[in-house]
Amino acid sequence: MGNNTNAKEKFIETAYKLFEVKGYNGTGLNEILKESGAPKGSLYYHFPNGKEQLALESIKLAGEKIIANLKRTLDKFDNPIDGIVYSTNEIAEIIDKNKKMHDMSISLIALETYDNSEVLRTACEKVFEAIENIYFQKLFDYGFNDDKAKELAVFISAMTEGAILLSLTRKNGEVLRQVGKQIKILTNI
Amino acid sequence: MGNNTNAKEKFIETAYKLFEVKGYNGTGLNEILKESGAPKGSLYYHFPNGKEQLALESIKLAGEKIIANLKRTLDKFDNPIDGIVYSTNEIAEIIDKNKKMHDMSISLIALETYDNSEVLRTACEKVFEAIENIYFQKLFDYGFNDDKAKELAVFISAMTEGAILLSLTRKNGEVLRQVGKQIKILTNI
DNA sequence: GTCTATAAGCAGATAGAC
DNA sequence: GTCTATCTGCTTATAGAC
Numbered sequence: 001m002g003n004n005t006n007a008k009e010k011f012i013e014t015a016y017k018l019f020e021v022k023g024y025n026g027t028g029l030n031e032i033l034k035e036s037g038a039p040k041g042s043l044y045y046h047f048p049n050g051k052e053q054l055a056l057e058s059i060k061l062a063g064e065k066i067i068a069n070l071k072r073t074l075d076k077f078d079n080p081i082d083g084i085v086y087s088t089n090e091i092a093e094i095i096d097k098n099k100k101m102h103d104m105s106i107s108l109i110a111l112e113t114y115d116n117s118e119v120l121r122t123a124c125e126k127v128f129e130a131i132e133n134i135y136f137q138k139l140f141d142y143g144f145n146d147d148k149a150k151e152l153a154v155f156i157s158a159m160t161e162g163a164i165l166l167s168l169t170r171k172n173g174e175v176l177r178q179v180g181k182q183i184k185i186l187t188n189i
Numbered sequence: 190m191g192n193n194t195n196a197k198e199k200f201i202e203t204a205y206k207l208f209e210v211k212g213y214n215g216t217g218l219n220e221i222l223k224e225s226g227a228p229k230g231s232l233y234y235h236f237p238n239g240k241e242q243l244a245l246e247s248i249k250l251a252g253e254k255i256i257a258n259l260k261r262t263l264d265k266f267d268n269p270i271d272g273i274v275y276s277t278n279e280i281a282e283i284i285d286k287n288k289k290m291h292d293m294s295i296s297l298i299a300l301e302t303y304d305n306s307e308v309l310r311t312a313c314e315k316v317f318e319a320i321e322n323i324y325f326q327k328l329f330d331y332g333f334n335d336d337k338a339k340e341l342a343v344f345i346s347a348m349t350e351g352a353i354l355l356s357l358t359r360k361n362g363e364v365l366r367q368v369g370k371q372i373k374i375l376t377n378i
Numbered sequence: 379g380t381c382t383a384t385a386a387g388c389a390g391a392t393a394g395a396c
Numbered sequence: 397g398t399c400t401a402t403c404t405g406c407t408t409a410t411a412g413a414c
Contacts, residue, residue, distance in 0.1 A: 026301060028390085029389075040390095044390095044391070045397065110358045111354065114357050114360070115289060155371040162346070162347035162350035166347055170314055171310070178343045196380090217406070217407060218409090219407075229381085231379080234379065
């Protein structure tokens with residue numbers, strides 16, 4: 001019997017890379033097929049609901065990778081703000097080099113789908129919530145009370161997503177680095 | 190002689206509304222044509238470079254509207270931070286009501302085009318710069334020195350864009366309101 | 379300047395052989 | 397489970413009548 005798990009995973013891996021950079025509407029099924037080297041029939045066997053189902057799995061995968069990256073980085077530091085500044089600097093470097101999105105944000109697909117597909121919007125919402133929770137836990141463990149940690153986590157999530165957007169648009173990581181510096185100054189931790 | 194200016198402006202108005210919410214890749218030319226009530230030949234007469242040229246004009250128009258809104262709001266306040274908080278609360282209300290983008294951000298089209306079209310990327314970059322300059326001027330006029338005003342302007346731009354993204358994804362303006370509160374606390378102005 | 383007809387290609391999706 | 401052929405409809409764009 002053929003190994004269907006590998007074929008399915010290959011589709012998701014390929015799709016998630018393309019969706020993250022080119023977006024949901026900007027990526028055709030044919031492109032995903034070509035890149036993954038499989039025929040169309042196989043895709044629809046593994047994803048009966050077609051493109052939307054493939055995107056759903058892609059968003060979940062992207063979320064897992066983003067969360068894993070963020071956790072790994074924050075764990076290097078005791079002070080949460082130092083970890084966050086390091087994280088923004090890491091992303092800044094990637095943008096300086098690749099000038100492409102890669103395991104940093106699902107903002108594009110979130111903006112493309114929040115008004116069209118409740119399934120995909122909810123999936124994106126969950127990823128953003130998970131990111132916020134990582135920040136919250138780090139801040140809470142450091143000693144902030146529940147309310148303060150929650151407020152700061154929302155703030156840091158928004159700031160980071162915005163800085164990624166601006167840095168991508170400008171094709172350099174300067175905004176991310178400036179924002180990192182600024183949050184260090186403002187929070188004064 | 191026919192009034193070509195009106196026809197052209199009508200196209201831009203229609204396109205900008207659709208692009209802002211549905212995105213560049215998510216909006217077909219046929220949809221713009223149908224909504225504006227004009228035939229295809231007319232569009233290509235006014236925009237020989239097709240969709241990209243239409244999008245370029247749409248981004249410029251969106252930028253003008255966003256800037257005008259922001260200026261008008263900030264001018265109501267002497268204290269820049271109070272103006273910014275009011276502005277984020279305004280956007281939060283719009284999201285609570287409409288749950289759609291409308292004169293608040295070009296983030297979707299920026300993320301869709303930064304890697305495909307240098308023309309559109311540059312247009313988006315200019316809009317973000319203009320927004321940043323509005324914040325800078327307000328902060329500078331209030332008494333911040335040049336460097337500090339610049340740093341805060343970048344920070345506020347990023348934070349606002351990120352908060353809009355998260356609020357749209359969650360379909361409510363809570364993040365924007367929380368971020369507004371938080372920036373008031375952190376800057377302590 | 380305006381409008382219609384149409385081209386050429388790609389989109390997502392499906393049927394059915396193997 | 398895999399693969400091919402194909403369908404329908406939409407995409408951007410163009411040619412040419414008026």
